Amino acid sequence: xxxxLHVAVAGATGAVGAEMIATLERRAFPVSxxxxxxxxxxxxxxxxxxxxDVVVRELTADAFDGVDLALFSAGGDRSRAFAxxxxxxxxxxxxxxxxxxxxxxxxxxxxxxxxxxxxEHRGLVANPNCTTAITLMALAPLHRAFGATxxxxxxxxxxxxxxxxxxxxxxxxxxxxxxxxxxxxxxYPHQIAFNVLPHVDAFEExxxxxxxxxxxxxxxxxxxxxxxxxxxxCVRVPVVRAHSVAVTAQFERPVxxxxxxxxLQDAPGLVVVDDPAAAAYPTPLDLAGRDECAVGRLRxxxxxxxxxxxxxxxxQLLKGxxxxxxxxxEELLARDVLRVPEGxxxxx
Amino acid sequence: xxxxLHVAVAGATGAVGAEMIATLERRAFPVSxxxxxxxxxxxxxxxxxxxxDVVVRELTADAFDGVDLALFSAGGDRSRAFAxxxxxxxxxxxxxxxxxxxxxxxxxxxxxxxxxxxxEHRGLVANPNCTTAITLMALAPLHRAFGATxxxxxxxxxxxxxxxxxxxxxxxxxxxxxxxxxxxxxxYPHQIAFNVLPHVDAFEExxxxxxxxxxxxxxxxxxxxxxxxxxxxCVRVPVVRAHSVAVTAQFERPVxxxxxxxxLQDAPGLVVVDDPAAAAYPTPLDLAGRDECAVGRLRxxxxxxxxxxxxxxxxQLLKGxxxxxxxxxEELLARDVLRVPEGxxxxx
Numbered sequence: 001x002x003x004x005l006h007v008a009v010a011g012a013t014g015a016v017g018a019e020m021i022a023t024l025e026r027r028a029f030p031v032s033x034x035x036x037x038x039x040x041x042x043x044x045x046x047x048x049x050x051x052x053d054v055v056v057r058e059l060t061a062d063a064f065d066g067v068d069l070a071l072f073s074a075g076g077d078r079s080r081a082f083a084x085x086x087x088x089x090x091x092x093x094x095x096x097x098x099x100x101x102x103x104x105x106x107x108x109x110x111x112x113x114x115x116x117x118x119x120e121h122r123g124l125v126a127n128p129n130c131t132t133a134i135t136l137m138a139l140a141p142l143h144r145a146f147g148a149t150x151x152x153x154x155x156x157x158x159x160x161x162x163x164x165x166x167x168x169x170x171x172x173x174x175x176x177x178x179x180x181x182x183x184x185x186x187x188y189p190h191q192i193a194f195n196v197l198p199h200v201d202a203f204e205e206x207x208x209x210x211x212x213x214x215x216x217x218x219x220x221x222x223x224x225x226x227x228x229x230x231x232x233x234c235v236r237v238p239v240v241r242a243h244s245v246a247v248t249a250q251f252e253r254p255v256x257x258x259x260x261x262x263x264l265q266d267a268p269g270l271v272v273v274d275d276p277a278a279a280a281y282p283t284p285l286d287l288a289g290r291d292e293c294a295v296g297r298l299r300x301x302x303x304x305x306x307x308x309x310x311x312x313x314x315x316q317l318l319k320g321x322x323x324x325x326x327x328x329x330e331e332l333l334a335r336d337v338l339r340v341p342e343g344x345x346x347x348x
Numbered sequence: 349x350x351x352x353l354h355v356a357v358a359g360a361t362g363a364v365g366a367e368m369i370a371t372l373e374r375r376a377f378p379v380s381x382x383x384x385x386x387x388x389x390x391x392x393x394x395x396x397x398x399x400x401d402v403v404v405r406e407l408t409a410d411a412f413d414g415v416d417l418a419l420f421s422a423g424g425d426r427s428r429a430f431a432x433x434x435x436x437x438x439x440x441x442x443x444x445x446x447x448x449x450x451x452x453x454x455x456x457x458x459x460x461x462x463x464x465x466x467x468e469h470r471g472l473v474a475n476p477n478c479t480t481a482i483t484l485m486a487l488a489p490l491h492r493a494f495g496a497t498x499x500x501x502x503x504x505x506x507x508x509x510x511x512x513x514x515x516x517x518x519x520x521x522x523x524x525x526x527x528x529x530x531x532x533x534x535x536y537p538h539q540i541a542f543n544v545l546p547h548v549d550a551f552e553e554x555x556x557x558x559x560x561x562x563x564x565x566x567x568x569x570x571x572x573x574x575x576x577x578x579x580x581x582c583v584r585v586p587v588v589r590a591h592s593v594a595v596t597a598q599f600e601r602p603v604x605x606x607x608x609x610x611x612l613q614d615a616p617g618l619v620v621v622d623d624p625a626a627a628a629y630p631t632p633l634d635l636a637g638r639d640e641c642a643v644g645r646l647r648x649x650x651x652x653x654x655x656x657x658x659x660x661x662x663x664q665l666l667k668g669x670x671x672x673x674x675x676x677x678e679e680l681l682a683r684d685v686l687r688v689p690e691g692x693x694x695x696x
Contacts, residue, residue, distance in 0.1 A: 194588050
């Protein structure tokens with residue numbers, strides 16, 4: 001394998017795709033050639049990478065010929081259609097959709113937590129749900145130290161998690177309200193400006209949303225902890241960028257503020273912002289555009305025994321998506337496993 | 349006692365005071381004479397009641413001479429200074445501050461839940477914390493049916509809970525951002541526009557805020573349930589009016605969505621808005637200006653046994669403050685106990 005790689009971004013014109021391109025550049029990922037792919041509608045557009053224009057091509061199976069690594073963020077349907085085709089062509093795929101996250105032979109990875117799972121990949125690696133990844137950045141080190149058993153969480157999710165259209169909708173609604181114009185809705189079923197909506201992703205039969213199931217389902221895989229129990233209420237809030245989560249976690253062993261703080265201060269990719277006297281705690285505005293997640297508001301929980309309540313914020317387009325995907329690629333390189341295993345790739 | 353009453357509102361020029369005046373009028377409370385009181389700075393202002401101008405007077409002890417009922421929302425310090433003076437003058441006080449909520453001989457009342465506690469009042473009745481009152485509107489009927497043991501909750505609190513200045517701050521910040529001007533902060537320590545702040549009220553030594561303690565402390569009194577355990581994360585969100593709370597409640601007895609819904613549908617002052625297929629759930633925008641609270645997103649909790657997770661929204665200036673205060677006054681009248689008991693009032 002060369003030192004530098006032919007990399008593709010599928011879904012290059014979306015909010016996460018743009019962050020993937022910027023993150024590859026910012027972190028000096030060894031890209032020899034960058035292929036940008038999107039739907040036919042977006043093909044022909046030009047995006048910038050390392051100061052050079054790159055023309056977006058249509059996402060097709062053949063576009064992955066000769067590509068070493070593809071970062072997908074083009075929606076679950078396109079991932080299901082094209083990721084196996086890319087792998088068959090010898091391209092390792094890091095997929096940001098939920099399409100393959102529960103597949104037993106697809107590692108679901110947050111590099112700081114379970115990077116070793118990448119050793120077993122079969123060409124396809126799944127990037128976790130954004131809220132799950134951000135929550136686990138604080139929960140995983142606490143779990144290692146104290147043994148997590150149950151988690152009850154509520155989220156405060158930014159509109160950019162629904163894509164660029166949702167950011168435009170929030171801005172348009174705010175402007176319309178200021179001008180006394182009627183508010184129009186397109187992305188969300190209710191006004192999001194000056195409102196909060198307890199509704200992220202589609203509803204299941206039992207009244208839960210799919211988003212609310214991800215912390216438990218994905219957390220069990222990432223933490224290698226199939227007995228973990230987690231419930232969430234996922235709420236969209238009129239924040240442009242960065243998600244926050246209020247987390248109550250119960251542990252097998254006693255936990256104090258001080259012991260939790262010690263553990264969290266040593267956790268990679270995480271900063272502790274927790275000085276109530278100085279009104280210092282994470283806010284989404286402070287975390288927007290930052291690689292790290294931040295945790296604060298640490299306190300022993302009053303309702304559950306051996307439990308800690310805390311607040312974590314992180315940029316869901318970065319650690320919750322593009323950054324984590326590039327970190328997975330970096331980890332594949334560092335472990336020297338950035339290739340599709342023999343017998344999986346179909347050598348045309 | 350006459351059929352009609354001399355009523356005073358202390359803190360008449362504040363956000364809650366304005367709602368108290370409007371609620372007295374809207375609910376046709378039997379007011380023969382209305383005295384409006386505020387700080388010396390606001391004295392001389394004119395407010396409207398039943399189409400007539402009422403001049404605001406300075407809040408002093410003597411202002412309560414001849415007053416039958418006073419609704420206080422002038423801050424804890426003024427309540428501590430003047431409420432006992434009013435009671436000594438034979439005036440029954442319903443106090444919206446936190447000053448007396450934990451006093452054993454001061455009933456803390458949500459009329460739909462523990463109106464009978466008013467029978468024991470000694471001239472002073474406390475109105476609960478806004479978030480607590482709204483949460484209990486759904487939690488209390490569930491507790492009666494299933495026996496609540498533990499509650500874990502996260503709030504989404506509107507800026508009007510911090511007063512009219514905070515509403516102006518949110519609006520000014522949104523306008524400044526739209527115009528590309530720097531954002532200024534006064535009420536909140538961080539920008540609230542397009543942000544969320546896990547910080548409501550002052551911090552205690554253990555990292556909890558005072559607001560976060562109120563659900564447990566006040567809930568125990570209102571529900572007559574001293575063993576209740578409750579933890580909260582209280583978060584300010586850029587919503588103008590109406591608070592929301594994501595609640596996970598554990599019970600002694602099993603609970604299902606259907607059994608919970610039956611109980612909640614019969615609860616006074618509460619409407620069930622829970623049709624996920626139609627994207628129907630409470631939002632603060634829908635509850636602003638409404639007397640009822642609304643509950644939805646009912647589902648059996650995944651993390652705790654015998655537990656239900658739900659979402660409740662309500663106008664914190666109404667059910668969380670002014671409406672509940674007027675309802676307490678109505679309940680005092682209905683129970684024929686709207687007088688200061690013998691031996692408490694000092695007959696000058």
